Amino acid sequence: MTSEAWPGRSWYQDEAGPDRSGAEPLNVDSDVDVAIVGGGLAGVATAVALVERGVDRVAVIEADEIGSGASGRNGGFVFAGYSLGNDALADQVGEDRAREMHGWTRASVAEVRRRIRDYGLDCQANDAGVVLTDWFHRPEAMQEFAERMQQRLGFELSWLDPERCAEHVRSPRYGGGLHEPGSFHFHPLRHIRELARWLIERGAKVWHHAPVRSIERVDGAWSLRLDGARVRAREVVLTTGGYDRRLRPAVQRALQPIATYIAVTEPLGDRLQECLPQPVAVYDNRFAFDYYRPLPDGRLLWGGRISIASRSPAAIRRLMGRDLARVFPSLQGVRLEQAWGGWMSYARHEMPLLGQLPDGLWHGLAFGGHGMATTVLAGQVLAEALSGDRRRLSAFEPWPARWAGGPIGRAVVQGKYWWLQARDWWASRGS
Template structure:
């Protein structure tokens, strides 16, 4: 059984009060059993309960224990796969429909926060995406494409504006998305859980699903101390799959990323980072960061397929920070943690029906806060009302991820992308020095 306690992180240290929910004991019956208490599962349960369906959600550890309570907290439209690649595969009309759904996911998160007014979620607006090489014309074209073809304008920032705001010569131009924002993701997950329960859902923590079988009128989910009988089952386990359904388990690749949070240093940060929203670069393996409460810097980055946490994680990311902002000087890292994200090989979420009464709502790695919202909402609408909007995701089927060979291939691809980033940035530095 998974350790039921939340990991030692900044989010766990600042989480709102959330008493542990008792595990499932004995037999339970419901119209729907949701497996997994992350944002996807919680959204699904919340929406099904709001529609009047009886729901039991089983979670092996605590609500928000995995990636949903460990991520960077950025809420923005889009997917881990780029919209250009989606359009190349599916054509403009289909790509635009998927883009609009991603925007709907952002609106869902914003609407839930407005409705619930949860303590400690603290949304802060704005996302600044910066590039590490000089390409003003290319970035302007990108802004125009997103505005005209996808109805999503972004403000172009020239190099002078970027460097006045972020005091480093690492970055050149940027695009500012005023619709994006950042939040405390674990407190948001806890708020969704409390509201799902208020609407009638039952949430059982410390209850890993161990077996999934067909029953006479649906499915039977076996747990260590009980069973759930349900007409429909939703699999939302992501990078920590419970090994219940081979088709999904084999399709989700676990990819690790890391986050640190510094000691309070508001004065130093105010001189270097004059932007309160989300900040990220367009590297193939990007850094992402934001200022959080008490004047701390939350910084995420690095991607690997290794499951073990690096021995010197804090120092590794601290070096990444100082490579961009050396003027911050020495500082103490007070929190450092890692987590596994679930990716499909096509980098799109797995959303939809995979069998009679069996649904997938998983693989949200790399871009999860908005996509878990729309995924959970679409699955709930399908089960409760027969809505078939989920079929927009049908082209992205659960393909085999390659197992250990797939993880090795992914790691090789990541190293190649790092090398290409380094080449691109070296050329940019040479040009900047010449200028």
């Protein structure tokens, strides 16, 4: 049963059941080489990359349950790119560096797939891929975008004309679409729990229900204070996302927590295949797009909207129900059995915050929008830097932690979102 208060209980939580990864509370003092604060995918992926490199005594410390934040509550899309648009990335750092950095995200998608295969991760991975649909019925613009991505970034997207697009997703709302080779979708909460299990089986520590109250330098090492225990660590990595902004305000004040919403339908039977002849994940080319994908038990997971507001599950159902019916009129009135929200963390520049503070503390934050691949990339980049190779980490220096503006910044962000949504509405009037 969905909790009727923000953020709501997710379908993922009910489907996966209790966490059986082996994560434990922490109630005794401990010494580790690397302590990672934050048990979302950024933290767990950093630990996995360190263990893969042979680093001993790694610990992940999570205030709640592993994957309880955005990493276990999202749409489950695994595809390339950053939250910053591809053209903007190339404009800011030049096409050569942008091609290289975008390529890292494509390699990260492949790395997620490799780990699922090699480590036997049970996370309902679906290889049908991800399709970007044309909300505005402008095929020339979509084809030109695909050609530009190939030229500027070496990023291949397959054009689907309206007939071929309808073989994947059928809606009068769309024109054609673009299919991203190599992309896929999965159960994000199962995935992160399975990674935690893999870590524990290899001797790493994963502690949950263990909120860190402070991080201080003491006698040349880090001292982390928890309720009833302390952890001493040679290195500390902060990966708390949008769910904590107290431990290191110097970097965490650069985060803007932005809400998105998801609902899951009742089982749809044949109606699901009528809408999605292929089990692809779908999103469209508006700023505040819909995103959705089929689930193994015949349900449709539907997400969308971008806001600074925390809404009740009942309000989310109403919003998602209207959006769903606009795309698939045949599903008008379908029962949305569960609904929830979550906080994505963004920086003002829309790129991840990766680096090391002057006092030596490492951080990997701000993965809103494309988190399933970029968090895994961040884990690899941070593991490399912790092992002495900072070459890829230096590529993220153009995007430092800049204050996000606090409450005033949130109001500005909401105003920008409303303006962009209004622009999309105006542009779609003729379609």
